[in-house]
Amino acid sequence: MRDADRHETAIEARGLWRRYGPPGPGGFDAVRGLDFTVARGELFALLGTNGAGKTSTVELLEGLDRPSRGTVRVLGHDPATERAKVRPRIGIMLQEGGFPGDLTVAETLRMWAGLTTDPRPQGEALDLVRLTARASVRVKQLSGGEKRRLDLAMALLGRPEVLFLDEPTTGMDAEGRRDTWRVVRELTARGTTVLLTTHYLEEAEELADRLAIMRAGRIVAAGTPQEVTASRPSRIRFTLPAHVPPARLPLAVPAAADGHRVEVRTDRLQEALTDLLLWAREEDVELAGLDARSASLEEAFLEITQRDRDAADDAAAAEEHAEVSA
Amino acid sequence: MNTATLTATLTRLGALGRAELTLLLRNRSAVFTSLLMPVFFVVITRTSMSGVDLEETGTSANGAVMTGGIGIVLILVVYTNLVSAYVARREELLLKRLRTGEPTDAEILGGTALPSVLIALLQCLVLLAAGVAALNVGAPARADLLLLGVLLGCVMLTGLAAATSAVTRSPESAQITVMPLMLVSLAASGLMIPLEIFPDPVADVCRLLPLTSVMELVRFGWLGGGSAGEVLRALGLAVVWTVLSVFAVRRWFRWEPRR
Numbered sequence: 001m002r003d004a005d006r007h008e009t010a011i012e013a014r015g016l017w018r019r020y021g022p023p024g025p026g027g028f029d030a031v032r033g034l035d036f037t038v039a040r041g042e043l044f045a046l047l048g049t050n051g052a053g054k055t056s057t058v059e060l061l062e063g064l065d066r067p068s069r070g071t072v073r074v075l076g077h078d079p080a081t082e083r084a085k086v087r088p089r090i091g092i093m094l095q096e097g098g099f100p101g102d103l104t105v106a107e108t109l110r111m112w113a114g115l116t117t118d119p120r121p122q123g124e125a126l127d128l129v130r131l132t133a134r135a136s137v138r139v140k141q142l143s144g145g146e147k148r149r150l151d152l153a154m155a156l157l158g159r160p161e162v163l164f165l166d167e168p169t170t171g172m173d174a175e176g177r178r179d180t181w182r183v184v185r186e187l188t189a190r191g192t193t194v195l196l197t198t199h200y201l202e203e204a205e206e207l208a209d210r211l212a213i214m215r216a217g218r219i220v221a222a223g224t225p226q227e228v229t230a231s232r233p234s235r236i237r238f239t240l241p242a243h244v245p246p247a248r249l250p251l252a253v254p255a256a257a258d259g260h261r262v263e264v265r266t267d268r269l270q271e272a273l274t275d276l277l278l279w280a281r282e283e284d285v286e287l288a289g290l291d292a293r294s295a296s297l298e299e300a301f302l303e304i305t306q307r308d309r310d311a312a313d314d315a316a317a318a319e320e321h322a323e324v325s326a
Numbered sequence: 327m328n329t330a331t332l333t334a335t336l337t338r339l340g341a342l343g344r345a346e347l348t349l350l351l352r353n354r355s356a357v358f359t360s361l362l363m364p365v366f367f368v369v370i371t372r373t374s375m376s377g378v379d380l381e382e383t384g385t386s387a388n389g390a391v392m393t394g395g396i397g398i399v400l401i402l403v404v405y406t407n408l409v410s411a412y413v414a415r416r417e418e419l420l421l422k423r424l425r426t427g428e429p430t431d432a433e434i435l436g437g438t439a440l441p442s443v444l445i446a447l448l449q450c451l452v453l454l455a456a457g458v459a460a461l462n463v464g465a466p467a468r469a470d471l472l473l474l475g476v477l478l479g480c481v482m483l484t485g486l487a488a489a490t491s492a493v494t495r496s497p498e499s500a501q502i503t504v505m506p507l508m509l510v511s512l513a514a515s516g517l518m519i520p521l522e523i524f525p526d527p528v529a530d531v532c533r534l535l536p537l538t539s540v541m542e543l544v545r546f547g548w549l550g551g552g553s554a555g556e557v558l559r560a561l562g563l564a565v566v567w568t569v570l571s572v573f574a575v576r577r578w579f580r581w582e583p584r585r
Contacts, residue, residue, distance in 0.1 A: 062426060064425060083430075092426035092427075094423060096419065097419045098420050098422055099420065100345070100414075100415070100420055101418065102348075102353070107348060110345075111341050111344070112341075112427065113341070114338060114341020114342075115338050116427065117334070
């Protein structure tokens, strides 16, 4: 990394929109006004359910398409109009495929090396992703996880400064996932900037310096994994004995009960738990299956996407209602 | 373009061409189309033309067969092969992947076309050698025109193949989408039937077809004949069709499957 580049912005998106299809109701806005930056050396994760606009966004950042509105800068250049300036400095792992099935692993890598300025030795790239033993196998005979490894090897071949990984571990077994995480961590340790999309929240929690959760083309939560989870309520769960109705719980504990199973959601886990436990000792109540935990990224994510589903259901219901009244 | 970027371009074309050649040789139907079909069609043409009296048009039957053979090679090896190749590479998402790398769009299309074009050029050389050495056709009257015709034909048909791939949804349906241009060219561009045997108004319309101009350049180049005006007209038409095909590619070519 050059000194002047340190602490600079690697990726910048400003007011980004991407529209498919014609203007009006026939078209669809997959990306609706995104703003974010990724600093050099940072690992930034984009999360969201299927259809939230992650891949549509990543393709704009990669320069595969131009935004319908807004600007993208990667290493200071427009990745779509200044492809030749950006491409030699970035590596891209697409969400799926892009291999002719009839080439072997080694032939595929050799082709890509011929397309890359100053490539890594091909053996080194294969070693990195532990695919050396499969070098002479046709790509169509590889497993899904092995194809993802080959994909990663190709993305790494040009020693990129910025690496785009679109669902890099989908289809991998647990070991493959760990291997990939190790490779990604080694890269970020050496200053590579990484933009990652993933379905696995554990993966984002493990790797990301910062993350953003997308919903319907917009970013609805962003920050470090700790910041995103800290804004979510913690949870206490327990079951009351049959002779204790939930109404007897102390008022300070905001509980929702389903029969005798009680769930408490609170931003102040310690206070709520203290109140609850003191009450239980005073009243001599046994809280069966007591479980208290801070919000995980998964819970934060589910809450946000659940909100999304509720909103979608409301919209569908409203539409149905409108049709009926029309 | 300076030397460094030219070297980089050639390296990338080489890498793409090598991979594509490997794929072509591993694809039985592509090998069949590239190597056996041209021979088959040239033999048929030879048989059919032996019954046609061309003496009064000043063209020997062998000359018509050999120059027609060049057209057959171009349409089968360059056009037909490349439509399937572009569609197959698009559907397996290779084209999209290549665009994530350093090659330009033109390099991707050119590199993919390279093996088919080289095989076609080799077959044209074989036809030329056979015509001169064994069939008494004579050496090319104007080798420059012959070469120019063949090269323009390669570029034009590569462009038309890329354009045709845009309306072809799968490698299998390529067998159908190549038919219009292939059949029209075989029948009406002087590949298998000399234009001279058509009534003049029909022949004039046929002269406007894409491959006819290429065929005229090839005939003038190898067999001679053709006034300066005729040569210029053929050259102009060939350039117009080539430019149109490049425009069509820029406008309609699809780099990704429809979703």
